Amino acid sequence: MRHEITIKNLADIDRAAGEFLSLIGEQRLIAFYAPMGAGKTTFTTAICHRLGVRDDAVSSPTFAIVNEYATASGEMMYHFDFYRITKPEEALDIGLYDYLDSGCLCIMEWPENVEDLLPEETLKVEIRPQEDGSRLVLWDSPDRQ
Numbered sequence: 001m002r003h004e005i006t007i008k009n010l011a012d013i014d015r016a017a018g019e020f021l022s023l024i025g026e027q028r029l030i031a032f033y034a035p036m037g038a039g040k041t042t043f044t045t046a047i048c049h050r051l052g053v054r055d056d057a058v059s060s061p062t063f064a065i066v067n068e069y070a071t072a073s074g075e076m077m078y079h080f081d082f083y084r085i086t087k088p089e090e091a092l093d094i095g096l097y098d099y100l101d102s103g104c105l106c107i108m109e110w111p112e113n114v115e116d117l118l119p120e121e122t123l124k125v126e127i128r129p130q131e132d133g134s135r136l137v138l139w140d141s142p143d144r145q
Helices: 010-024 040-050 088-093 096-100 111-117
Strands: 002-007 029-033 066-070 076-081 105-109 123-129 135-140
Touching: 002 010, 010 040, 029 040, 029 111, 040 076, 040 105, 088 096, 088 111, 096 111, 105 111
Parallel strands: 029 105, 029 123, 076 105
Antiparallel strands: 002 135, 066 076, 123 135
């Protein structure tokens, strides 16, 4: 099933993050595909806020590659930015599979840089900027037969 959420503007992003979380259910591996400046980190920040991560804890992990956050329920979540990854070994060196196999929510930016390492069950989400400044968040639900 194809899902689409429109984020009209920044004031609408909290609502969109809540809707996204309700629609993905138990999916734990989320890969955001989008061009530079499309709002991957901004949307991830809104998701973190909806999960009760402290406001001052959320930042782009561009230089650290991964940031670890505790949600309001005490669960860990991981936010990856693979923009600076140039070869798969760099992702493996940070213990990528330990994170992905943890059962915790893992949100990944620039997943195309580690595409061959991602498990099949990774939910691939596209963020598409629109001419009016809004964003479309698009994904297909995995088939559960």
